[in-house]
Amino acid sequence: MTSWLVLISGWIEVLFGASAILAPSLVVAGVGGSDLDGPAMALVRLLGVATFAVGVGALLGRNWSMATDGQATAYGLGSYAAISLALYNILAAPTLLIGAIGTGSAGLWAGGALHATVAVLFILALARRR
Numbered sequence: 001m002t003s004w005l006v007l008i009s010g011w012i013e014v015l016f017g018a019s020a021i022l023a024p025s026l027v028v029a030g031v032g033g034s035d036l037d038g039p040a041m042a043l044v045r046l047l048g049v050a051t052f053a054v055g056v057g058a059l060l061g062r063n064w065s066m067a068t069d070g071q072a073t074a075y076g077l078g079s080y081a082a083i084s085l086a087l088y089n090i091l092a093a094p095t096l097l098i099g100a101i102g103t104g105s106a107g108l109w110a111g112g113a114l115h116a117t118v119a120v121l122f123i124l125a126l127a128r129r130r
Contacts, residue, residue: 002082002125009085009118010058017052021045031099031107058085086122089115 020027024044028036036044061081096112099105 002122005118005121005125006058006061006081006085009089009122010055010081012114013051013055013085013088014059015055017048017050017055020048021052022048024048031111032103032105054084054088057081082122082126086119086126089119089122093119 016027024041025036027044027048028034028040058081093112093116096108096115100108100112
Protein backbone atom coordinates (compact mmCIF):
# COMPACT_ATOMS: atom_id res chain seq x y z
CA MET A 1 0.00 0.00 0.00
CA THR A 2 2.84 2.37 0.81
CA SER A 3 4.26 2.06 -2.68
CA TRP A 4 0.91 3.06 -4.24
CA LEU A 5 0.55 5.99 -1.84
CA VAL A 6 4.00 7.24 -2.78
CA LEU A 7 3.17 6.89 -6.46
CA ILE A 8 -0.17 8.68 -6.28
CA SER A 9 0.94 11.38 -3.85
CA GLY A 10 4.17 11.93 -5.78
CA TRP A 11 2.28 12.50 -9.05
CA ILE A 12 -0.22 14.84 -7.37
CA GLU A 13 2.67 16.95 -6.06
CA VAL A 14 4.46 16.94 -9.43
CA LEU A 15 1.30 18.09 -11.22
CA PHE A 16 0.46 20.74 -8.63
CA GLY A 17 4.05 21.97 -8.59
CA ALA A 18 4.17 22.27 -12.38
CA SER A 19 0.88 24.19 -12.41
CA ALA A 20 2.09 26.57 -9.70
CA ILE A 21 5.31 27.19 -11.60
CA LEU A 22 3.64 27.71 -14.98
CA ALA A 23 0.36 29.38 -13.96
CA PRO A 24 0.59 30.78 -10.41
CA SER A 25 -2.37 33.11 -10.95
CA LEU A 26 -4.63 30.17 -11.77
CA VAL A 27 -3.52 28.33 -8.63
CA VAL A 28 -4.28 31.37 -6.47
CA ALA A 29 -7.64 31.90 -8.21
CA GLY A 30 -8.45 28.24 -7.54
CA VAL A 31 -8.37 28.87 -3.80
CA GLY A 32 -10.35 32.09 -4.07
CA GLY A 33 -7.45 34.52 -4.14
CA SER A 34 -7.10 37.65 -6.19
CA ASP A 35 -4.43 39.02 -8.49
CA LEU A 36 -0.82 38.54 -7.47
CA ASP A 37 1.85 41.18 -7.29
CA GLY A 38 5.46 40.37 -8.18
CA PRO A 39 6.67 39.08 -4.78
CA ALA A 40 3.52 37.01 -4.20
CA MET A 41 3.83 35.47 -7.68
CA ALA A 42 7.45 34.56 -6.91
CA LEU A 43 6.38 32.89 -3.65
CA VAL A 44 3.65 30.85 -5.37
CA ARG A 45 6.20 29.76 -7.97
CA LEU A 46 8.59 28.84 -5.15
CA LEU A 47 5.80 26.75 -3.62
CA GLY A 48 5.47 25.10 -7.03
CA VAL A 49 9.18 24.37 -7.18
CA ALA A 50 9.11 22.86 -3.68
CA THR A 51 6.09 20.65 -4.28
CA PHE A 52 7.43 19.60 -7.68
CA ALA A 53 10.74 18.63 -6.04
CA VAL A 54 8.95 16.68 -3.28
CA GLY A 55 6.95 14.79 -5.89
CA VAL A 56 9.94 14.02 -8.11
CA GLY A 57 12.00 12.92 -5.10
CA ALA A 58 9.24 10.59 -3.98
CA LEU A 59 8.81 9.09 -7.43
CA LEU A 60 12.54 8.60 -7.91
CA GLY A 61 12.91 7.09 -4.44
CA ARG A 62 10.04 4.69 -5.10
CA ASN A 63 11.34 3.71 -8.54
CA TRP A 64 14.92 3.29 -7.31
CA SER A 65 13.74 1.09 -4.45
CA MET A 66 11.79 -1.11 -6.85
CA ALA A 67 14.65 -1.29 -9.39
CA THR A 68 17.16 -2.51 -6.79
CA ASP A 69 14.97 -5.43 -5.66
CA GLY A 70 14.40 -3.97 -2.23
CA GLN A 71 18.08 -3.30 -1.47
CA ALA A 72 17.17 0.35 -1.04
CA THR A 73 14.62 -0.61 1.57
CA ALA A 74 17.28 -2.54 3.46
CA TYR A 75 19.32 0.65 3.68
CA GLY A 76 16.29 2.77 4.51
CA LEU A 77 16.30 4.62 1.19
CA GLY A 78 12.99 3.28 -0.11
CA SER A 79 11.18 4.34 3.03
CA TYR A 80 12.51 7.91 2.85
CA ALA A 81 10.11 8.73 0.03
CA ALA A 82 7.15 7.48 2.06
CA ILE A 83 8.28 9.15 5.27
CA SER A 84 8.92 12.51 3.58
CA LEU A 85 5.52 12.43 1.86
CA ALA A 86 3.81 11.41 5.10
CA LEU A 87 5.45 14.28 6.96
CA TYR A 88 4.63 16.70 4.16
CA ASN A 89 0.95 15.70 4.19
CA ILE A 90 0.74 15.70 8.00
CA LEU A 91 2.02 19.30 8.04
CA ALA A 92 0.18 20.49 4.92
CA ALA A 93 -3.28 19.40 6.10
CA PRO A 94 -3.57 21.66 9.17
CA THR A 95 -1.85 24.52 7.35
CA LEU A 96 -4.45 24.44 4.58
CA LEU A 97 -7.36 23.81 6.95
CA ILE A 98 -6.39 26.77 9.16
CA GLY A 99 -6.26 28.91 6.01
CA ALA A 100 -9.68 27.58 5.01
CA ILE A 101 -11.16 28.44 8.40
CA GLY A 102 -9.79 31.97 8.09
CA THR A 103 -10.90 32.56 4.52
CA GLY A 104 -13.73 30.13 3.85
CA SER A 105 -12.00 29.12 0.62
CA ALA A 106 -13.48 25.98 -0.94
CA GLY A 107 -10.14 25.30 -2.62
CA LEU A 108 -8.30 25.35 0.70
CA TRP A 109 -10.94 23.11 2.31
CA ALA A 110 -10.56 20.62 -0.54
CA GLY A 111 -6.77 20.74 -0.42
CA GLY A 112 -6.74 20.36 3.36
CA ALA A 113 -9.14 17.43 3.22
CA LEU A 114 -7.05 15.74 0.51
CA HIS A 115 -3.82 16.18 2.46
CA ALA A 116 -5.49 14.98 5.69
CA THR A 117 -6.79 11.85 3.95
CA VAL A 118 -3.41 11.07 2.41
CA ALA A 119 -1.68 11.74 5.76
CA VAL A 120 -3.95 9.25 7.56
CA LEU A 121 -3.36 6.65 4.84
CA PHE A 122 0.42 7.11 5.12
CA ILE A 123 0.30 6.84 8.92
CA LEU A 124 -1.69 3.61 8.68
CA ALA A 125 0.54 2.16 5.97
CA LEU A 126 3.77 3.04 7.78
CA ALA A 127 2.43 1.74 11.10
CA ARG A 128 1.63 -1.60 9.50
CA ARG A 129 5.17 -1.90 8.11
CA ARG A 130 6.67 -1.84 11.58
